[in-house]
Amino acid sequence: MEILRLLLVFLHFIGLAVLIGAFVAQVSGRPKGGGFTVTSGMLHGALTQLVTGLALVGIREGALDLPVDNVKIGVKLLVLIAILALVLVGRRKSLATGGFMAIGLLSVLNVGIAVFWT
Ligand code: HEM
Numbered sequence: 578m579e580i581l582r583l584l585l586v587f588l589h590f591i592g593l594a595v596l597i598g599a600f601v602a603q604v605s606g607r608p609k610g611g612g613f614t615v616t617s618g619m620l621h622g623a624l625t626q627l628v629t630g631l632a633l634v635g636i637r638e639g640a641l642d643l644p645v646d647n648v649k650i651g652v653k654l655l656v657l658i659a660i661l662a663l664v665l666v667g668r669r670k671s672l673a674t675g676g677f678m679a680i681g682l683l684s685v686l687n688v689g690i691a692v693f694w695t
Pocket of ligand 1: 582586588626627630631633634637645650653654657660670680683684687688691692695
């Protein structure tokens, strides 16, 4: 089971890289005067974080009896739901620049919560 947890942590990091990588690619690769596009990488990265994050909570509490900080995880989940809501709106219609930037800022915020909330 420990190997499964490590595999999920691995995928959790890949999802994080895809989400923030797709965001940065838009910000740095935007043609002059062009708008920002919410790409499928952002959607898939965010969904990967949701699925692997929930599975990590399950395996830590259920199979491995490792502690889980429910308040921290609850805050991370809320932040991710906000990211997903923005991404889904942005995939259907265009997002204002503020909404698009919020996707990147909230993603970085979740990295900060994961690392500094001890
Ligand atoms: C954008 C969204 C997210 C980002 C950027 C993110 C980032 C991270 C990072 C960097 C770590 C490693 C930190 C460490 O081990 O010290 C981590 C661990 C973890 N995350 Fe997330 N996370 C996100 C969403 C979620 C969600 C939605 C959940 C659960 C509902 C979740 C549950 C967990 C758990 C349980 C761990 C501990 C894994 C372990 O070491 O066993 N994460 N996350």
